[in-house]
Amino acid sequence: MNKVLLSSILAVSLVAVEAQARLVIIQDDSVIQARKEQAANAAKVQAIKEQEAERQRLLQESEMKIRNATVQFEQTNYQVIADRTEKVIKHFGVPPKQLPALGGAALDSPFWMAMNAIVPTGWKVYLDNAVDAHLPVSWSGQRFNWIAILHQLGVQKRLAFDIDWNQQVVLVRKRSSAIDYLREQHQARNSSQEFLITVDSENSESIPEGGEGVLVINGQPVKVKRTERLGRPKERQEQ
CATH class of the missing domain: 3.55.50.30 (Phage tail protein beta-alpha-beta fold)
Structure with a gap:
């Protein structure tokens, strides 16, 4: 009787131990699977972050190229006509x-x-x-x-x-600049140009032909020379 009871107790104990072992194995498998899924998700997130970082890097490189872009040209084929870099x-x-x-x-x-x-x-x-x-x-x-x-x-x-x-x-x-040569050319041309100026003056008869003088036009003195005497508008119309 005691032997039968002991055998039953041992059988029940073995069954319980086996069930517990199966439960532990099942629990271990679910934990491992969850950890795998978590690692896979983390890898995906990391990959997305790396892709975004690479995209931002390429975008910054493109912006820097645009910002630092300079025109390339052979300066000997051009002449400077405006220089706003000089300081007084x-x-x-x-x-x-x-x-x-x-x-x-x-x-x-x-x-x-x-x-x-x-x-x-x-x-x-x-x-x-x-x-x-x-x-x-x-x-x-x-x-x-x-x-x-x-x-x-x-x-x-x-x-x-x-x-x-x-x-x-x-x-x-x-003070010097890259366009001083243009200023010199401008002065040379203006000093050599001749203009025909008609002056209507009551005292023009006192100015002999060939006489020279100075007129102030827009605040600038202009050297003039009398070449001939013209009649007044009415006189010219009558002629």
Whole structure:
């Protein structure tokens, strides 16, 4: 009897152990499968991220190529006709944020005298040997500070000013650009051109034929020479 009972207990125990083993194996298989699926999903996500990163890299490279693109040409086959790179004023050091109006004015003043009136006390001005110290200049400081006045003189006389705020020094030199040759050509052509100007004057009879003079047109002096006397409009119509 005891033997039969012991055998039954052992049989039941073996069955329970086998069922538990099967359960553990099934659970292990599901965990492994889940881990595989998780790894596969992570790999897909990583692949998508890498593809997006590569796409962004290529896009940035394309944008950089467009941004840094430059035209390639043989400069010897071209001529410069506009140069906006030249500067009238160049600062060394830090200039004040605000400067007061200078005041004063001068008409056809020698350049060296103008500089002594424009540049503040305590400063020195050094002039390049290629610039005439007696160059006549006109300026007004009623509404402008001394830097603005130097800029105006630089534009008028094609000068450049290097302003050193640390040493309180101003260097003056001729301003040059890549289109100076065009300016020279323009001046040469204008100086050699002749114009026919008809002047109606009550005192024209006092001007002999061949007489020379100067007319001011748009603020610019123009040298003129009388070649012949023309009658008044009524007189010409009657003739």
